[in-house]
Amino acid sequence: MTVKGQSWGRYPRADQRLIALTDRHAPLPSFEGSALPHGNGRSYGDSCLNHDGTLLHTRGLDRLIAFDPATGVLRCEAGVLLADILDFAVAQGWFLPVTPGTKFVTVGGAIANDVHGKNHHVAGCFSEWVNGFELLRSDGSRRWCSPSENADWFAATAGGLGLTGVITWAELRLRRVRGAWMNVETHRFSRLREFLQLSAASESDYEYTVAWIDCAARGDRLGRGHFIRANHAPAGDGPARPRRRLAVPVTPPVSLINSLSLRAFNTLYYHRQRGRVAHALTHYEPYFYPLDSIGDWNRIYGRRGFLQYQCVVPPEDAEHTLTDLIEQIADSGTGSFLAVLKMFGQRRSAGILSFPRPGATLALDFPNDGHATFELLERLDDVVAAAGGAVYPAKDARMRADRFRAYFPAWETLRPYLDPRFSSGFWRRVTE
Amino acid sequence: MRRILIIGATSAIAEATARQFAARGDALFLVGRDASRLKAIADDLGVRGAVRTATASLEVTDFAAHAAVLEQADRDLGGLDTVLIAHGTLSNQRECEESVETLRREFDINALSVMALLTPLANRFAAQGHGTIAVISSVAGDRGRMSNYAYGAAKAAVSAFLSGLRQRLQKSGVNVLTIKPGFVDTPMTRDFPKGALWAKPEDVAKGIVNAIDKGRSVAYLPWFWSLIMLVIKHVPEFLFKRVKL
Numbered sequence: 001m002t003v004k005g006q007s008w009g010r011y012p013r014a015d016q017r018l019i020a021l022t023d024r025h026a027p028l029p030s031f032e033g034s035a036l037p038h039g040n041g042r043s044y045g046d047s048c049l050n051h052d053g054t055l056l057h058t059r060g061l062d063r064l065i066a067f068d069p070a071t072g073v074l075r076c077e078a079g080v081l082l083a084d085i086l087d088f089a090v091a092q093g094w095f096l097p098v099t100p101g102t103k104f105v106t107v108g109g110a111i112a113n114d115v116h117g118k119n120h121h122v123a124g125c126f127s128e129w130v131n132g133f134e135l136l137r138s139d140g141s142r143r144w145c146s147p148s149e150n151a152d153w154f155a156a157t158a159g160g161l162g163l164t165g166v167i168t169w170a171e172l173r174l175r176r177v178r179g180a181w182m183n184v185e186t187h188r189f190s191r192l193r194e195f196l197q198l199s200a201a202s203e204s205d206y207e208y209t210v211a212w213i214d215c216a217a218r219g220d221r222l223g224r225g226h227f228i229r230a231n232h233a234p235a236g237d238g239p240a241r242p243r244r245r246l247a248v249p250v251t252p253p254v255s256l257i258n259s260l261s262l263r264a265f266n267t268l269y270y271h272r273q274r275g276r277v278a279h280a281l282t283h284y285e286p287y288f289y290p291l292d293s294i295g296d297w298n299r300i301y302g303r304r305g306f307l308q309y310q311c312v313v314p315p316e317d318a319e320h321t322l323t324d325l326i327e328q329i330a331d332s333g334t335g336s337f338l339a340v341l342k343m344f345g346q347r348r349s350a351g352i353l354s355f356p357r358p359g360a361t362l363a364l365d366f367p368n369d370g371h372a373t374f375e376l377l378e379r380l381d382d383v384v385a386a387a388g389g390a391v392y393p394a395k396d397a398r399m400r401a402d403r404f405r406a407y408f409p410a411w412e413t414l415r416p417y418l419d420p421r422f423s424s425g426f427w428r429r430v431t432e
Numbered sequence: 433m434r435r436i437l438i439i440g441a442t443s444a445i446a447e448a449t450a451r452q453f454a455a456r457g458d459a460l461f462l463v464g465r466d467a468s469r470l471k472a473i474a475d476d477l478g479v480r481g482a483v484r485t486a487t488a489s490l491e492v493t494d495f496a497a498h499a500a501v502l503e504q505a506d507r508d509l510g511g512l513d514t515v516l517i518a519h520g521t522l523s524n525q526r527e528c529e530e531s532v533e534t535l536r537r538e539f540d541i542n543a544l545s546v547m548a549l550l551t552p553l554a555n556r557f558a559a560q561g562h563g564t565i566a567v568i569s570s571v572a573g574d575r576g577r578m579s580n581y582a583y584g585a586a587k588a589a590v591s592a593f594l595s596g597l598r599q600r601l602q603k604s605g606v607n608v609l610t611i612k613p614g615f616v617d618t619p620m621t622r623d624f625p626k627g628a629l630w631a632k633p634e635d636v637a638k639g640i641v642n643a644i645d646k647g648r649s650v651a652y653l654p655w656f657w658s659l660i661m662l663v664i665k666h667v668p669e670f671l672f673k674r675v676k677l
Contacts, residue, residue: 025468063476077472088455088480 005055008298009044010251010305011368011397014051014425022060024077024168027140031056034423035138037162039079039106043113044308045397046425047161053423056166058108065169069094072174073131078108078167083292085174090284094174095232097129101340103289108167113394114159114354117288118208118230121345125356127158128347133170138421142168147350156417159351161393163427165419181238182208182287184230186278188270192223192319192326196360199343202229214266215339215364216259218330223323224270225341233281241283247295255302255367259333269338301367307397309377310355310363312344313389318360321387325362325380332376339364352410355392363395374398393426404430433483434458435509437502439492439549440519442469445568445616448637449516454482461505462487464519484509492519492545493537502552511560514644515553517546517567528582535582542586547593554597558604564644565601566609567594571652574612574661577677598649609643610650614657 003018019029028035031054038048038055049055061079068074072094074085082096083103089095100115109115111133114125123129132146135157145154157164185206189195195211202209206229213225291297298306313321322341329335340363344356366373381403384391390407391399405411411431436453440446441462450460454477462477464470467489474485486508490501506512523538546567557563572580573587591610598608617630636653643651652658667675 023466023469024472063472064479065472065475067479 005038005041005049006305007045007048007397008042009307009365009395009397010298010301010303011307012046012049012425014046014049016050016052017054018057019054020057020060021079021166024061024063024134028056028136028138028166031421034421036422036424037078037108037112037166039109039112040081040104042102042105042109044395045393046429047113047393047396047427048109049425050423051425058106058166061108061168064088072176073171074174075169075171076107077169078106078111078133080107081105082107082110086284089174090177090180093176093178095177095284097173097175098123098126099288100126101289102292104292107170107172108162111158111167111170112160112162114349114351114356115394116344116356118210118342120347120356121203121209121343122207124345124347125158125349125351125354127154127350127354129173129175130158131171131173133157134168135165136168137165138419153417155350155352156414157351159349159354160414160417161353161424161426163414163419163422163424164417165422177232178235179233179238180241180284181233181236182230182282182284183233184228184280184282184287186273186280187227187229188225188273188276189227190221190224192322195223195225195227195341196319196343198227198229202227203343203345207231209342211341212269212338213326213341214270215326215329215335216263216266216333217270218327222326222330225338226270226273230282230287232284238281239283241285245293245295248297248299251299252302255304255306255369256300257306257336257365257367262333262335262337265337301365304368304370306365306367307373307377308363308365308395309380310361310392310395311380311384311389312355312357312359312361312392313384313387314359315343317387318343321383321389322360322362324383328376328379328383329364332372334366334369334373334376336365352414353393353408355390355394357390359389363392393430396426399430401430401432434513435461435511437461437463437505437509437512437515439463439490439515439517440568441473441487442466443518443520444633445613445636445640446516446518447473448633449518449640450477450482451480451634452637452641454478454480454485457481457483459484459509460486461509463490463501463505465489465491492549493540495545495548498549499552502549502556506556512556512563514564514566515557516640517549517565519545520568523580523583523586525578525580525582538582539586539589542583543589546590550593550597554601554606557606558601561605564607564609564647565597566611566640566644568611568613569594571612571614571657571661575665575672579677607644607647607649609648611640611643611653612650612657612661613653614660 034053036050058079061077063077065075069092099117110126114127116125135143208230211225211227442464470487474487477485488501520542528535569591570587572584573591576584594610615630617632631654639653
């Protein structure tokens, strides 16, 4: 069966055959052409698509294997969602040591993209907390890969975009928490320098730090936003978990995000907080996953979808580089409701192709307005490349091959570990 | 805590339903064909909160083996409160038209094996005077259609059998639930666009648990299939035979 599939950005589209994996002990099914593991499809661009090839759907591998409530060590199949883990672990006092901004990603996907969270400066990437995983290759071989056993395969597969084989199951270390609540402190800041100062000052005492910035503000207001720092709260009662889940029911023909709605929203959002500092006790769900409560939020960008852009730039000249980037974005009049800004820490990532590295990371969405959008992103790439930064493959649908190779100079060391029968739209685009 | 026997425990709907039971802390006995898949599911249910899980392999068409497995489940759980029968195959209609052998095999799996399992179970439940017997039939049993009447006829037999059993066990305090799912989305196509009629196994599972808790007799899942089938059942035969369904 050939199916037209999309990634989370709803751009590009690809025709591919689907094969469901449901038994971790079973051999890989036979397929023609190339294959690619596909979890819950939360990657934004074409790194989870395989036009004219096969997708090996791993969501059917969604069984928990063992959990030790004394040590927090969890074994589970690769198609388990982070949401499934939180559902049973939080009540027992355990939490994900690293989580991205959506809990609807699979464990296999989190490893394959070596995802990061708001605590990168203290906890590093997802793979730092992975004791090991089983890698199943198209030649039928199975390998247990850990930082000590088949360590080269571990490094190639963590962040390896699913190209080294299928992860069937993994062992993770969870971290202790005393409850489901977070102590959250929000600081309004009016320029980028303040963000950098707040970040530096918060690093040692706050586990989670992130900022929302107004990407539509220009001139004096450029780089204003809210800096949010948080720690897990000690046990005790907090506000109840929010229950209602909204959803975007249809895809509008055109994007609802335009220069007018963008400026209005960002201005309102910036001013929603009266004082400079606000404190709140918040359930972990709205804190970590603000957009997960709106089902199919990616539809608001209309039928043509959107492109996310996430880059990291070195810390030395971060203020100057970020100013350049935000000026380009503000001048274009496009961009998302609020951009996300965060300082990565010094921790080295385990994976050859892992994205995080020391510096400032900026992420935002752009409605797909065709040529103009691609030109803007190209200009942003000019700035990022000149500064010696990188763009995140999991969120990319358009970076040039020469850019990718400059951002990830170690990419060729991945070659011997690639499964010869695996490929993706992204990989063909940046390597062929 | 309920003591629950599930036959056909590796099916997507059964597995999703078992997870609902596990999260409530029930005890589960899982029966299926493939021992390694049963083990994977049992481990999962244990982590999710089941107080006890055990498994047994069974080929449902091996009628002689039924009694031992039912006995084992009863002994292992210390009695049974609920049984869910969920096994089945989606028959290939064309092959059933060409081969009597295939037709008979499909009937053995989808109809006869179910009735055979229900016979001793019904007696056991009647004797104990309480419990729920839930069986997954199908909307396909409500009216034969050219595209799958072999499967539909087997499910019709099961639905009629359950209807009679329900009447018989009414006075014993045993509830008999006929579950009629419509189109159910499998892991393979979960994230890809499909019509509004498709339901996820998790949603069907919630409907099953809810129907068991409420002591319902027949549950169309999702509910709107009761309306769809109401219409389909009442199309007059002279019109129905001209329609391609």
